[in-house]
Amino acid sequence: MAKTNGLKREVAAVIDGFLDGWFMLDESNAFNNFDRHFPGFLYQPMELERPVQHPMVYLNSVREKVIREFKELRWTNIECDVIGDFLWAYVDLLRHTVGHDGTEIRGAYRASFFMTRTGTHWKVIHYHESAQPDMLPPRVPAGDEPPARKKDEVPSDDTRAAEARAAKIRNQPHTGEAQTLVPKMLETFIFGWEARDIEMAYSWWDRDYDNQIYLPLEVASPARAWRDIERYRLWQAEDRSVTGTRWDWKVPLVPEDSQVQVLSDDLVLVYSNLHARGLRLQESEPDESDMPYFTYRVSWLLRRRGSNWKIIHYHESRPTRGPAEVLALGLHPSGAPGNP
Numbered sequence: 001m002a003k004t005n006g007l008k009r010e011v012a013a014v015i016d017g018f019l020d021g022w023f024m025l026d027e028s029n030a031f032n033n034f035d036r037h038f039p040g041f042l043y044q045p046m047e048l049e050r051p052v053q054h055p056m057v058y059l060n061s062v063r064e065k066v067i068r069e070f071k072e073l074r075w076t077n078i079e080c081d082v083i084g085d086f087l088w089a090y091v092d093l094l095r096h097t098v099g100h101d102g103t104e105i106r107g108a109y110r111a112s113f114f115m116t117r118t119g120t121h122w123k124v125i126h127y128h129e130s131a132q133p134d135m136l137p138p139r140v141p142a143g144d145e146p147p148a149r150k151k152d153e154v155p156s157d158d159t160r161a162a163e164a165r166a167a168k169i170r171n172q173p174h175t176g177e178a179q180t181l182v183p184k185m186l187e188t189f190i191f192g193w194e195a196r197d198i199e200m201a202y203s204w205w206d207r208d209y210d211n212q213i214y215l216p217l218e219v220a221s222p223a224r225a226w227r228d229i230e231r232y233r234l235w236q237a238e239d240r241s242v243t244g245t246r247w248d249w250k251v252p253l254v255p256e257d258s259q260v261q262v263l264s265d266d267l268v269l270v271y272s273n274l275h276a277r278g279l280r281l282q283e284s285e286p287d288e289s290d291m292p293y294f295t296y297r298v299s300w301l302l303r304r305r306g307s308n309w310k311i312i313h314y315h316e317s318r319p320t321r322g323p324a325e326v327l328a329l330g331l332h333p334s335g336a337p338g339n340p
Contacts, residue, residue, distance in 0.1 A: 001099050003121075003193060007087075009077060011080045011089045011113075011115075011122065012075075012078055014033045014113070014124065015078065015079050016032055016075075016143055017029070017030075017032055018031070018034075018060070018124070018187035019074065019075065019093075021059075022059065022073055023073045025059065025062075025070070025072045027056040027057075027059040027063075027068065028056070030056075031055055031056055031059075032057065032120070032125065032332055033119065033123055033124060033168070034127070035116065035123035035124065035125050036171040037263075038116065038125040040125070040126075040269075041125055041126070041129045042117075042125075042128075042261075043055040043058070044127065044271070045129060046129045046131050046317065046319070046320050047326065047327060048110060048321070049319045049326075051271070065100070067099060067100075068098050068099060069098050070095065070096065070098075071096040071097070072092070072094060072095060073095045073096075074093065074095075075093050076092045076094060077091065078090070079211070079213070079224075083165060083267055084263075085117040085262055086114065086115065086116050086117070086263050086274075087114075087117075087122065087328070088112060089112070089113040089115070090111075090112055090222065090313075090315075091111045091113065091139070092185050093108065093110065093112050094106075094107075095107060095109065097202050107114070107131070109130060109131050109132060109160070110129065110130055110132070110215070110222075111128065111129040111130070112126075112128045112129075112313065112315040113127055114126035114269055115265040116263070116310075121215040125261070126261065126299065128271075128285055128315050128317065129317070130217060130297075130315065130316070130318075131317070131320045132220055133217065133220060135220065139144070144149040145271070146236060148250050158319060164264070177281075178260060178262045182268075182270055183317075185302070185309070185311075185316050186258065186272060186274075188203060189201050190274070194255065196249065198234075202229065202233055204309070204310060204311050205226065205311050206226075206300075206303070206310030206311060206312050207313045208226075208305075209303075209310070211224070211312070212225055212228075212229065212230070212276055212312060212313070213262055213312075214229045214232070214314045214317070215315045216316050217296070217318050246278050248276065249290035250276070250293050258270065258271065258272045258273070259272075265304070266303055266304040267302070267304075268300075268301075268302045268303075269300070270298075270302065271297070271298070271299050272296075272297070272300070273294040273297055274295070274297075275293040275294065275296070276294060277292060277294060294318060295318060296316055296318055297317050297318070298314065298315065298316045298317075299313070299314070299315045300313070301313035
């Protein structure tokens, strides 16, 4: 799985073709190296809540409604790894756009490309882009940050329920066929977060893989090794204990919110659309039943080692535009302009 200069040149050629097409706002060229007929093909733009079904139509609607021209569009960093006939690539990018109203926007963003080998060429089968943290709306409205926890307060019924759910599945095995393992993985991750059990939430990560990409939406650069993920986990555990918050996830997870691409007997690519909100831990806090859920998009790459599945690539993001703004621009999660 060596990341040779030759491999990086091949990957860079695919990415350059994609960026050149977008720079020219030419949908016929941007997706030449995308296999849109691959089962489960997925294209997740940063501004939309869900993946688009027709990226060429999506680019066309962006050209007509949003971006008049690009002044700059380029990558600044590429990391990649090959696993059999598949590879992943993580890319840092810069862009400078001019809108139809003359507004100029400069910004950095990042993308994960997942590719399969077709003959002698690499073809993109899954694409997930996300904004840098300074481009994202806040998770919690200003002034609504939860207060620090008082140690002598009693956990709420919801908090106790979350801890009970986590206890039931904490030790479930990381084995099974691809289609059955995904619900187990998501439950372990979500209920671990709900119960503030950080060790449980991260129990599916591959601690021996040397080329990890772990990208939570609030960090500017991904963790690239387990020791870096461990530092993030410890920070999260300490932060939750100080702020007195817990994550409340919308459950049950519905099938249309997850997509599974079985790449081989030992490699699975998963996309999830998750919904969460930060709640206070104590009974004495006001009712929070009306607090909104935020949407999180996650691409997970898992490989099987022996009988156990482990996560080796994680890319998390939130949409940069709300649904009303997206529709006002003539964009739609299907990739086609107009109403749903």
